[in-house]
Amino acid sequence: MHADERTRAWLVLLRTPGLGPGGLRARLADAGGDVLAALARLRRPGAGLDEPARAWLERPDEARLAADLAWLAAPGHRLLRCDEADFPPQLDALAQPPAALFVAGDAALLLRPQVAVVGARGASPAGLAHAKRFARALALAGYVVTSGMADGIDGAAHAAALDAGAPTVAVVGTGPDRVYPRKHQELARRIAAQGALVSEFPPGTAARADHFPRRNRIIAGLSLGTLVVEAGLQSGSLITARLAGEEGREVFALPGSIDNPLARGCHRLIRDGARLVEEPAEVSEALAPAARAQGGVLAARLAEEEPSAGAAAPATWRDDPDYRALLDALGHEPAGLDELAGRTGLSAPALSSMLLMLELEGAVAGLPGNRYQRLPG
Known part of the structure; x- marks a missing residue:
């Protein structure tokens, strides 16, 4: 009952007009x-709220x-709150972090290294082909492809990540x-x-133009x-x-023809300092140090707090039977993905993801030629 009361309190605050994620986080901090x-403090006179907020909190x-x-009671649904140990630490670093997220699916994916792949709704056939090629390759390299589920790119x-047998995150x-x-x-x-x-929006919220910049900051x-x-x-x-x-x-940013209007935004980004890339490996290699750093931050954070229900603590991943089988299959000599797939029976996307997690933990080292070496310890 107490857990239900707390969840209800969160929902009341998330729906309070004018409070917003920043206000909710600040009020939560003030209440220890x-x-x-x-919630009780906000309902008191002199809480500094306007009339719509007061009216909502009263009734x-x-x-x-x-x-x-x-x-939330449906299987696979969750309210992921900023006061939980498995709330994505990278979101806490935002200038305007969300207070909570409604998640349908595997919330633990938000803790994994992610790459946003975004672009035009009215994309060209070539643009769609590039998006599919990059997303598939990044997914097979162990990154979670994250985007906004819009039309086009x-x-x-x-779809490309899913078709490769890998997970993907959509922020809507x-x-x-x-x-x-x-x-x-x-x-x-x-x-x-x-x-x-x-x-970030509660169930039943319709699409509005001002919602999409807010969605984009989370992506x-x-x-x-x-x-x-x-x-x-x-x-x-x-x-x-x-x-x-x-x-x-x-x-x-991907470069394009100077005659293509849909290349001009990418060209502006490149002029402003974005990396020009032509191959997916350029992206995955550039992000590898950040992925390792994120894994270290997450491990430290989860070591300080007891993970809540559904949390995916990196320290326990190697205790999973599939991870044990993968480590055993690695043996003492470097091996490639095809060899490991044959030894374990696991798919290439699953292996790529697991190997990336083990690399973040220092259990495996990535070698040239998409090969991996088990490390002592």
Whole structure:
């Protein structure tokens, strides 16, 4: 019952008009991290809230809260809160971090090294082909491909990762129960089943123009780097890239023909300091040091706190039977992915992901030629 009361308190605060993620985090900090105390303080006279917020807190819409709780009660659904040990630490570093995320699927994927692949909605056939090629290769290299489930480049990147047997993360500008655009109903179902569908907005929230810049900051914040495949000068992808750069993350851009309007946004990014890339390996190699650093931060954070239900603590991954089988299959000599797939029966995407995690933990070293060596210890 107490857990239900706390979840309800979170939902009330997340829906409080004008409070926002920054205000919620500040009020939670003032209350010593106790969400029930934060809610009680906000309901007192002189809490500094405007009339819509006061009205909501005095008489919240019980039907909406019941619908939120019903959504959370469904299998695979979760409210991932900023006070939990497995909340993505890379989001805490944002200038405007979210207070909580609604997740359908595997929330542990948000702790994995991610690469954002974004671009134009009205992408060219060549742009879509590039997005698929890069997304597939990055997924097979062990990175989680993250995007916004929009039409065009976003959708192509998600589908390519899924088709490669790898997970993908979609951050959306609607509630987690809405699909926008509607044509992506099946894609959204696949993402939730094989990856994670993420939203800062409560269930039932419709698409609004101002939601998408907010979504873009989370895409940029989750990812070690952002790859822009095609973008016009007014593309929302440039917002994601700008936010990534402001947060100190890598920005990559594919060059294109000077006659292609959808190349101009990428060319502007390159002039402004983005890395020009032509092959997926250039992206994965550039991000490898950041991936190792992220793994160290995460391991330290989870070592300080007891992980909440559903948390994926790196220290336990090597105790998993598949990880043990992989380490045994590595033996004492370097081996390639094909050899390891034959020895373990695991797919190449699964092996790439596991090897990246083991490399972050210092159990495995990556060698030239896509080969791996088990390290002592």
